[in-house]
Amino acid sequence: MHRPTPFRTTEEAKEFSESFIRFTGQLHHQQMLRLIDERNMHIFRHGNGFTYLQEAKPAPSKFESARSDIEIKDDKIRESTEDHLIHYAATFAQGITDECFKGIFREVNTTCESTGNIVKQADxxxxxxxxxxxxxxxxxxxxxxxxxxxxxxVMAPEQSKKWHEELAKQDNTFHERVNEILKKKHSEALEREKTRLRKYKGVNI
Incomplete structure (x- = not known):
């Protein structure tokens, strides 16, 4: 399906569209890296559109097209206003990123609540x-x-500031306890990794 473009020449329109999508994808990737380690990111392509995971009950979850309510003025394109294109690409990428994180936070929240793995500050x-x-x-x-x-x-800026300031005030007993927990977590993680690697032939552990 060909999407309408303000360009008359088909090859020029195709070249512009491909370049614009690549550029927007790069911006989206950079925005995602602000909160997610690159080693934990995977790229999925579903058809020709951007998609996000949405719950559908009682049926299984399904992928639906994500929408981004952004307008782009054709006259700016015809004038080849580069700044407008860059701004539009950044806004478009941010819209996609926002949809991705909404899905991530929704799934994390559902998983945590279903397993009871929740720590409440009020407690x-x-x-x-x-x-x-x-x-x-x-x-x-x-x-x-x-x-x-x-x-x-992941916290709001004001909450993050308060959190860091409070932890910085703690004495050595607190920091020693943190180190004890991390040491224990490290040992447990190493054992889980060894168990995982034993499933693969040719892996020395």
Missing amino acids: HQSIAETHLAMLESIQMSVDEDGKLVLPSC
Whole structure:
């Protein structure tokens, strides 16, 4: 299916569309990397459109086309206004990224609630205690070098600032406890990785 474009020449329209999609994809990838480690990212292509996972009950989940309510003015294209194109591409990419993260957070929230793996700050006397409880409840992993991969917390800027300031005030007892938890998590992660690698022939562990 050919999408309408303001260009009259088919080859020029095709070349522009392909270049624009590649550029937008690069911007989207950069935006995703702000919150997700590149080693945990996978690229999926479904047809010719951008898609996101949406729950459909009681039927299984299905992929549906994502929509981005963005307008682009044809006269700006005809004038070849480069700044307008770059701004549009960035806005378009951000729309796709927002849809991706909505799906990610929705699935994470559903999974955590279904397993009961939730740490509530209201159940603890301080941010420091909440932080320790979070570390203890998370199953961590190791990278290809056997180093512990630390988890990431997604917070609002003001909440993140408050969190960091509170943890910075803690004494050595708190930091020693953090190190004890991380050491234990590291050992557990190494054992899980050894078990996983034993399933593959030719892998020395």
